[in-house]
Amino acid sequence: QSVLTQPPSVSAAPGQKVTISCSGSSSNIGNNYVSWYQQLPGTAPKLLIYDNEKRPSGIPDRFSGSKSGTSATLGITGLQTGDEADYYCGTWDSSLSVVFGGGTKLTVL
């Protein structure tokens, strides 16, 4: 059971938009920044979003992040088949630990 709650799966057609939610509490998301990671099949995770909404160099602006209260959201527009991956939210927790969501599998139909 992960500390952060994500939907197990989402799907959408190519070119469409999808959002992935990440729900936590005041001990984690509510008082800390959220990062998002993309894990393509068979590869290591990759940083997609940090500080709730910032994109590292090289990440296209099709990917966006937001946070409100104890929840965060990852948005992906203009879906491509290459976006099929597992997506994880992560943040610092007041228990002096890093916590991740259980992951969301994105299927581009």
Add this chain to the structure above:
Amino acid sequence: EVQLVESGGGLVKPGGSLRLSCAASGFTFSSYSMNWVRQAPGKGLEWVSYISSSSRYIYYADSVKGRFTISRDNAKNSLYLQMNSLRAEDTAVYYCARDTGYGGNSIFDYWGQGTLVTVSS
């Protein structure tokens, strides 16, 4: 180019020990905090341990506290994870990840390719 290369994984019996290493290159290793994150087969990411740049601050997940020890050698640009009293549930791919976060923030901006640890009799 930032590179993180893990090694030391393998098959070990329950109750056994293993030491993982992560060789860093392409950046000033001594300036960054580092983490170990693991992923059991078919499962999600689980954070394991954190060590600050100077080793002053060290944190562990409850699931490994008392059994695993994180350390680093800044002169050798290397991160380590000593794993003792291994259990079947420790079976996972172990990743080292650079942490560019600050003030309690965690941002894992670079990850290694991972090393597989299998605990089985």
